[in-house]
Amino acid sequence: MTTITGVKCIRTRSNGTWGIVKITTNQPGLYGIGSASDHYHQRAVIEAVESMLAPKLIGRDVSRIEDIWQTFYTSGYWRNGAITNTALSGIDMALWDIKGKEAGMPVYQLLGGACRSAVPCYAHAGGGTPEALLEAIQGYLDEGFPVVRCQLGGYGGGGFIPSEDAPRPANAWPADKVFDDEAYIEAIPNMFEYLRSKLGFGPKLTHDVHEHLRPQSAVALSKRLEPYRLFFLEDVLSPEQVQWYRLIREQCTTPQAMGELFVNPHEWTPLITERLIDYVRVRVSKAGGITPCRKIASLCESFGINTAWQEGGDNDPVNQAAAVHLDMSSWSFGIQEENTFSEAEYAAFPGACELSEGHLYTNDRPGLGLDIDEDAAARLLNLEDAATPRYAAEDRRADGSIVRP
Numbered sequence: 001m002t003t004i005t006g007v008k009c010i011r012t013r014s015n016g017t018w019g020i021v022k023i024t025t026n027q028p029g030l031y032g033i034g035s036a037s038d039h040y041h042q043r044a045v046i047e048a049v050e051s052m053l054a055p056k057l058i059g060r061d062v063s064r065i066e067d068i069w070q071t072f073y074t075s076g077y078w079r080n081g082a083i084t085n086t087a088l089s090g091i092d093m094a095l096w097d098i099k100g101k102e103a104g105m106p107v108y109q110l111l112g113g114a115c116r117s118a119v120p121c122y123a124h125a126g127g128g129t130p131e132a133l134l135e136a137i138q139g140y141l142d143e144g145f146p147v148v149r150c151q152l153g154g155y156g157g158g159g160f161i162p163s164e165d166a167p168r169p170a171n172a173w174p175a176d177k178v179f180d181d182e183a184y185i186e187a188i189p190n191m192f193e194y195l196r197s198k199l200g201f202g203p204k205l206t207h208d209v210h211e212h213l214r215p216q217s218a219v220a221l222s223k224r225l226e227p228y229r230l231f232f233l234e235d236v237l238s239p240e241q242v243q244w245y246r247l248i249r250e251q252c253t254t255p256q257a258m259g260e261l262f263v264n265p266h267e268w269t270p271l272i273t274e275r276l277i278d279y280v281r282v283r284v285s286k287a288g289g290i291t292p293c294r295k296i297a298s299l300c301e302s303f304g305i306n307t308a309w310q311e312g313g314d315n316d317p318v319n320q321a322a323a324v325h326l327d328m329s330s331w332s333f334g335i336q337e338e339n340t341f342s343e344a345e346y347a348a349f350p351g352a353c354e355l356s357e358g359h360l361y362t363n364d365r366p367g368l369g370l371d372i373d374e375d376a377a378a379r380l381l382n383l384e385d386a387a388t389p390r391y392a393a394e395d396r397r398a399d400g401s402i403v404r405p
């Protein structure tokens, strides 16, 4: 029997926001790696892996992934929190990596085998002006990306107005710019009007609201964007307001993508089973790894919903590989968010998925197909940068109230 002999979490990336779980076994040279990265609370996740979960894992049979997942899911009694899910994800992915290595097969083979030859991705295009954005989109289309996300600068871009132009209280808190719902729901349809006039309706385009809007503004924006036939509109509501998707459905056909902040089955299950969204965007590591996400993909298949696992800038190559193995083997796959890394980061993860002409490719190595070079990973880490606390954006409205990030 192959048993677990060691569990540790390797902190890496310059800013220390990547946590890679490494599980070693009683078989010489046999180990697995998993993603337990958290851009804001990495030290808490490392503590959860090494102090809370590792002691109970030592000596367990590596083959029992489902049982280990279920056991550790409730091991702290309270569950479905981002920190414990992320820690559990690192363990879960590492166990799938080990199972693949023992079987001599890539993980996607264990999940049922390939049902596509590669994984189509969407790129992130941004520009401070519609003209600059158009140029960025054209670049990604030329590169071969089948879908492109379109943003007017950063998240909320198009909705910010200079503070001096906004009606603000006499005792207003200092701010250079403020977010305004009405400005946003005017600017974004105008942006797509311009893009469609230049590109036509051939290119598949998305937009990410990043939950900035009030719910009634979200309904209005979804309806106003209908003529521009988006591939999907992302996070038009915050997780606290998902009941509003029913009203959006009644108003328009703009496809909806939601879920990158979800950590709890009670969040995604009703949206899927009531067919209130079109794409589920859970981050694999935030749901707890491959084990829960393959079940989400199956649930999606039954209800005609597609997956679009969240990736984006702060994810690591191991989480990307886990998403790609799910994508390769899930019929309910819709699209994959792209992510790329620096040369030094790729060097620390030999065998990482390859992104070429808008598609991600895995290799046929057993397990997740990639490794961690621990010396190279240690060299990436900048201790001073890693010691700096990190917080989500703090955008505010004219009266000073905070906007959901």
Ligand SMILES: [Mg+2]
Pocket: 208, 210, 234, 235, 260
């Ligand atoms: Mg997003």
